[in-house]
Amino acid sequence: MKARSWWLMISIGLGILLNPLNSSMVSVAIPGLQKEFHIDFTTASWIIFSFYIASASAQPIMGKASDLFGRRRIFLMGLWVSLAASILAPMSMSFGWIIVFRIVQSIGTSMLAAVGMALVRIHITEKQATALSVLSIFLSGAAALGPFIGGVLLDWWNWPALFWFNFPFVIAGILLAWRTIPQDDRSKPAIDGLSLRKWLSRLDAAGVLLFTTGLVALLVGLLSAIASRHLSGIDFLFGLSGLVILILFVCHESRTAFPFIPLLTLAQYPAVTRVNIQYMLVNVLYYSVFFGFPSYLQTVRQISEVHTGLLMLSLGVCSLAASPWAGKWMDKSGPRPALLTSALFMTLGSLGILLMNETSSVLWVCLALAAFGISNGLNSVGMQAALFQSSPQEIVGVASGLFNTSRYLGTILSSLLTSIIMGGSFSIGGFKLLGGILAAVALTLAYMSRQLRGHAGRKMI
Structure with a gap:
């Protein structure tokens, strides 16, 4: 491959590794978070739930968004969102704010994961299989090394270091992506002439909203009952609402033209x-x-x-x-x-x-x-x-x-x-x-x- 293709692949690799890296580093942080914020295991598990629920919703919709708004634009936006989460999360004064910034981080890294492979398929035309295999090493390596890296960071510092560790990857990714990822093809203005209602329909925003809201409501009700070892009226209401919303989601997906x-x-x-x-x-x-x-x-x-x-x-x-x-x-x-x-x-x-x-x-x-x-x-x-x-x-x-x-x-x-x-x-x-x-x-x-x-x-x- 040409040198420019290698630099392009590295810039994409630095972006797509952030999702598996941040999902795996946190595996060793749960006991420490329990002690620092005086929370139980079930509550601490939301640092995992929040990341994966956001990723499950964001990756498909970001893949669709890249078709409408351009893959380069979505990729760069994902890097900036990931940088913002890495800066703001260590300032959290409560566990709830950590969850908020974990969701932001998940959305940002999902933008990168959803678009990265497509960028390689479009812009690297020679030895494409080699390029894809190299990117799989970024993904697998980040997931494999995440617990070890998280353990070292927590041993030397504290949980904010799990977010600080992203800085060099994100900043290098921004600089390289800005220079190496080609401009989006403007000869096919996918969103020109589309109303807000139409492109929301293309993204199946309603389906994503129903899926995410229903799943979160069901999990909140169930996990709250587990943590308290008592099914309160509020827990039952949350769980029942989640089930009803998920049923509505199934009905919606069977009728919409662009299902999530x-x-x-x-x-x-x-x-x-x-x-x-x-x-x-x-x-x-x-x-x-x-x-x-x-x-x-x-x-x-x-x-x-x-x-x-x-x-x-x-x-x-x-x-x-x-x-x-x-x-x-x-x-x-x-x-x-x-x-x-x-x-x-x-x-x-x-x-x-x-x-x-x-x-x-x-x-x-x-x-x-x-x-x-x-x-x-x-x-x-x-x-x-x-x-x-x-x-x-x-x-x-x-x-x-x-x-x-x-x-x-x-x-x-x-x-x-x-x-x-x-x-x-x-x-x-x-x-x-x-x-x-x-x-x-x-x-x-x-x-x-x-x-x-x-x-x-x-x-x-």
């Missing part, structure tokens, strides 16, 4: 639906581990943040190591054998949690994390291959959008599952119960993987 989540498409292609459900369960399991283990290590084992980050490296490193090997395997055998092997490693890791106690050896912890890491590396490639194998060519774009939505729903459900099990405080009993549930999820995934076609999938374009 195309439910009718899902109904027409049951194989695609199965893959998305399977991917959602994969993420329920992985993120329950990703956010559960740091709390176990710090709360039950009293291990420092930096040592927790070091132990979590076994999860990320094994995941990174397994991904390229999985790709070669699936080129020959298709996704089913790799996904069945992944389910085996998930089951072994879950059994490892079931057998843990307050004095389990560091080696045992690392082996359990390594098992989950290998399974995640196999899944990260295998689930995409399974999606492509099950999706007709004419709906590949729609299927990819649904695939990302399934991932975020899985992460939200993982946080909800952990909060329900733990209640107000993290305990070894709750962690072992979580391990038992995850073992059941792993066996379910093994059964679902057996339903996939056994031959090698179609080659990626």
Whole structure:
């Protein structure tokens, strides 16, 4: 590739790594936030919920917005929004304000994630597969190293450092993106002549609003009841309102011309639906581990943040190591054998949690994390291959959008599952119960993987 293409790829990479980096660094911060702000585990979990709910809503709508307003404009705007969140969040005087700025940060980083890959596909025409694989390293590497980086930052400073750490990436990204990303094509004025009502319809703003409001209301009611161990009238009202709004969301999506989540498409292609459900369960399991283990290590084992980050490296490193090997395997055998092997490693890791106690050896912890890491590396490639194998060519774009939505729903459900099990405080009993549930999820995934076609999938374009 030409030097300009490399600089373009680096500028995009600096932007798209911010979403997985900021979602993963916080995994080691929950016990510290509980102590500093005198909140329970369920309340502290909102630092995870808020980020993923905002990402689930923002990424699809920002992808659509980039078609209307220009990808370069949205990408640069995302960098500036991320910078503003990183400056303002450390000034927060309460946990509520941290949540507000986490939502702002999620929206900003979602702008970058939604547009970054499209910029590469449009502006890098030679060795495009190489460019996309390099960007996947930015994404996977940020997610893998996030807990370690978070642990070091919390050991040296405090939670504001999790936001300060973004400064060099955001500033370098702004400077490089301004110079390297080509101007948007103005020969196709997508929004010229469109009224406010029409482009809001194109973005399905009503669908996004219904989805976000309903999900937040349902979670607020449920988590408030869990934290207080009592279902009050207000909790019931929130939960019921959330359910009603989500039902309205389903009705709206089945009638609108530009759905946020195309439910009718899902109904027409049951194989695609199965893959998305399977991917959602994969993420329920992985993120329950990703956010559960740091709390176990710090709360039950009293291990420092930096040592927790070091132990979590076994999860990320094994995941990174397994991904390229999985790709070669699936080129020959298709996704089913790799996904069945992944389910085996998930089951072994879950059994490892079931057998843990307050004095389990560091080696045992690392082996359990390594098992989950290998399974995640196999899944990260295998689930995409399974999606492509099950999706007709004419709906590949729609299927990819649904695939990302399934991932975020899985992460939200993982946080909800952990909060329900733990209640107000993290305990070894709750962690072992979580391990038992995850073992059941792993066996379910093994059964679902057996339903996939056994031959090698179609080659990626």
